[in-house]
Structures are given as C-alpha cells and as structure tokens.
Amino acid sequence: MESADSIYSKAQSMLKSARGGFNFFGNRRDKLEDAAEEFRNAANRYMGEQKHETASACFVEVAKIQNEINEGYDAAMAYVEASKCMNAADLAPPVRAEKAADLLSQAITYFTTTKVDYYRAAKLQEQLVAILESGDRLQRAIRECKESGKNYDYGQVTASATGRKMYLKAAELSAKLGMADQEEEFVIWTGETSSNYENITTGALHEAISLFEKVAAGYKQSGAAATWTIKECYFKAALCWLMIGCKKNEVDSINMALTKYCEMDKAFPTYLEYGADIPQSLVQAIEKKDREGFVQIRTTQAARFSTLPEWAHKIFAACEENFFYAAPAPYVYQGEAGGEGMVADDDDDGEIDLS
Structure with missing residues (x-):
C-alpha cells in the first residue's frame, strides 16, 4: 500500500505541473482538480496514520486549489475537514483549539460573504464555539457565540429561537469568565496578562448582564412560551449585579436591577425556582451585616441552587468573603483593557441602563 508521504509527494508534483508550462483547452483546470484529489487522498492516509496535523495541511492545500479554480463551496468544505483534523491533533489544547478555529473561520467567511447562507454559517459557528470551549479559549468563544446568534437571526425567522440559545450560551460563558480565578483560569481563558484581570472580568460580568437581558427581552417580544427562561435570565443577571x-462594596446596583426586573415581570418575585426572593434575601442579609442569615439562605435553599452553574456559587462565596470578612476598596471599572475588554454592547436589545 502506497504511503501517505508518497501520495503527498505525487500531489505536489501534480500541482507543480498544473501551474507550470502551457495548458490548453481547460487542461490546467483538470490537472488542478487531479492534484486536489491526490492531496485529499494523502490527507485520508495521514488520518489513518494518526498524523492529524499533517492531514489538516493537506486539506488546506485542497482548499487553496478549489479557490484557485473558483470552487468556493468545495474550498469551504475542505477547510471544514482541515479544522476537524487539526482539532484531533496532538497539540496543547489552547493551541489546537485556536488553529482549528482559524481554519473553520475560513469556511464561515465563505458563507457570510461569497455564497451568503447565514444559517449554515451559524451552524458552523456553533461547532467553532465547541472547539474553543474544549481548548479553554473562553473569550473568543463568547465572541463567536454572539456572531452565531446574529447569523441565526439573519438566516431565517424560524432560527431566531436558536439564536437566542446562542446568546444565552454567550451570557453563561461571559459570567464564567467574570468569575475566573486570577492565577490560572484567567490567563488561559483570555490569553491576557493578570494585570488586566479586574478590568476584563468586570467587563465580562457587564457583558453577561447585557446578554441575559437581551435573551429575556427577545422571548417576551416574540410571545414565546418561555416563562422559565425569562426568570432564569433575570435571576442570573441579578447575580452578576450582586x-x-x-x-x-455596595448593593445599590443589584437593588436597582431587582426593582426593574420585578417591574418588567410581575411574577418574578414569587417564582419558585428562579425567583427574585433569593437575591433579595441575600441583599437584606448583607445590609444587616447578618453573616449567619446569609449562610442560612444559601444552605436552606441548596435544592434550588443545585442547578446553578459553578460561576454562580463562586459569586455567593465571594460575597460572603468580601461583605463579611473584608472591606475592599471600591473597584472602578475602566472599560476595555489590552484591546480585549469584555464590554457590553451599547446597542444590545433589551439592555437595562442602571447608570
């Protein structure tokens, strides 16, 4: 059986021949197509040998040739295959994820610029988000989640619910980034230095709030039967404000937010699982400097908290530490830092201005 290296060498020779000399009557195109097919054969053989990074490079060659002969769709699909191979490569997770995401982005660009198919682009962006999450590249995953949501919105009316799910995922990831620990998680998730920690994590919390509110507003405007999701969004946004x-070292922000959320949804104060009563009770305990009461609320409501993500429990722990054991100097959010600050978009639908 012919080796992958041998097939690859043959493909290179065929490509060189196709691009050189004189090629008449469409002969050049035929030769390029043959070279692309040979690179594809080499990629498949490399995959069988578990040489995924090399297989990815072969698919990139296929994509370049397809672009050269104006077969954009085939080029996009080749980039998808290249991304899959790269994502299986034996590399450090963040490096693997970034490289695989860059390749998949090439395909997405085709579906948002040349052959416009926003729904297809959004589906590919979902895959891209999963790749970035697997490599702990949270900051980029958040951006891609939002882009996927936009493309679902552009794609078709029936996809708008899927778009809201992507915005909701972006909100969750933003809140998770906002509660990253400074030493390890933050640096890995953002690629930033720890000197930008406070600014970026605070910005991420603002971003999460904006997105939670956007999703809630979208469901309310569409008339969709999503009472539970709307309450969940308000509840989690309130935790971010907390x-x-x-x-x-203040509770004015969350008090203002809770007042507005309760006015927007009259059932929010009494809703069983994601009701306003829990954050309201926590705030009251903080205002009374009642640490025992604060802890009791957390423990007695454990069943209701069990479905909350880790970032929410980190908020409870941080509040207990900061409000009852320390008096930190107020932190003033400075906006973007290092060019990658997570700042809520001013034009996001449904955002509540609490300034």
Whole structure:
C-alpha cells in the first residue's frame, strides 16, 4: 500500500505541473482538480496514520486549489475537514483549539460573504464555539457565540429561537469568565496578562448582564412560551449585579436591577425556582451585616441552587468573603483593557441602563 508521504509527494508534483508550462483547452483546470484529489487522498492516509496535523495541511492545500479554480463551496468544505483534523491533533489544547478555529473561520467567511447562507454559517459557528470551549479559549468563544446568534437571526425567522440559545450560551460563558480565578483560569481563558484581570472580568460580568437581558427581552417580544427562561435570565443577571456590587462594596446596583426586573415581570418575585426572593434575601442579609442569615439562605435553599452553574456559587462565596470578612476598596471599572475588554454592547436589545 502506497504511503501517505508518497501520495503527498505525487500531489505536489501534480500541482507543480498544473501551474507550470502551457495548458490548453481547460487542461490546467483538470490537472488542478487531479492534484486536489491526490492531496485529499494523502490527507485520508495521514488520518489513518494518526498524523492529524499533517492531514489538516493537506486539506488546506485542497482548499487553496478549489479557490484557485473558483470552487468556493468545495474550498469551504475542505477547510471544514482541515479544522476537524487539526482539532484531533496532538497539540496543547489552547493551541489546537485556536488553529482549528482559524481554519473553520475560513469556511464561515465563505458563507457570510461569497455564497451568503447565514444559517449554515451559524451552524458552523456553533461547532467553532465547541472547539474553543474544549481548548479553554473562553473569550473568543463568547465572541463567536454572539456572531452565531446574529447569523441565526439573519438566516431565517424560524432560527431566531436558536439564536437566542446562542446568546444565552454567550451570557453563561461571559459570567464564567467574570468569575475566573486570577492565577490560572484567567490567563488561559483570555490569553491576557493578570494585570488586566479586574478590568476584563468586570467587563465580562457587564457583558453577561447585557446578554441575559437581551435573551429575556427577545422571548417576551416574540410571545414565546418561555416563562422559565425569562426568570432564569433575570435571576442570573441579578447575580452578576450582586458580584459587581461586591467588587465596589455596595448593593445599590443589584437593588436597582431587582426593582426593574420585578417591574418588567410581575411574577418574578414569587417564582419558585428562579425567583427574585433569593437575591433579595441575600441583599437584606448583607445590609444587616447578618453573616449567619446569609449562610442560612444559601444552605436552606441548596435544592434550588443545585442547578446553578459553578460561576454562580463562586459569586455567593465571594460575597460572603468580601461583605463579611473584608472591606475592599471600591473597584472602578475602566472599560476595555489590552484591546480585549469584555464590554457590553451599547446597542444590545433589551439592555437595562442602571447608570
């Protein structure tokens, strides 16, 4: 059986021949197509040998040739295959994820610029987000989640619900980034230095709030039967406000937010699982400096908290530490830092201005 290296060498020779000399009557195109097919054969053989990074490079050659003969769709699909191979490569997770994401982005660009198919682009972006999450590249995953949501919105009316799910995922990831620990998680998830920690994590919490509110507003405007999701969004946005207040050693922010959320949804104060009563009770305990009451609320409501993500429990722990054991100097959010600050978009639908 012919080796992968031998097939690859043959493909290179065929490509060189196709691009050189004189090629008449469409002969050049035929030769390029043959070279692309040979690179594809080499890629498949390399995959069988578990040489995924080399297989990815072969698919990239296929994509370049397809672009050269104006077969954009085939080029995009070749980039998809290249991304899959790269994502299976034996590399450090963040490096593997970034390289695989860059390749998949080439395919997405085709479906958002040349052959416009926003729904297809959004589906590919979902895959891209999964790749970035697997490599702990949270900051880029958040951006791609939002882009996927936009492309679902552009794609077709029936996809708008899927778009909201992507915005909701972006909100969850933003909140997770906002509660990253400074030493390890933050640096890995963002690629930033720890000197930008406070600014970026606070910005991520603001971003999460904006997105949670956007999703809630979208469901309310569409008339969709998503009462539970709307309450969940308000509840989680309130927790983010609680953490922002914790950083500044105040509870005015969350009190204002809870008032607005309760006005927007009259059932929110009494909703069983994601009701406003829990954050309201926590705030009251903080205002009374009642640590025992604060802890009791957390423990007695454990069943209701069990479905919350880790970042929410980190908020409870941080508030207990900061409000009852320390009096930190208020932190003033400075906006973007290092060019990658996570700042809420001013034009996001459904955002509540609490300034």
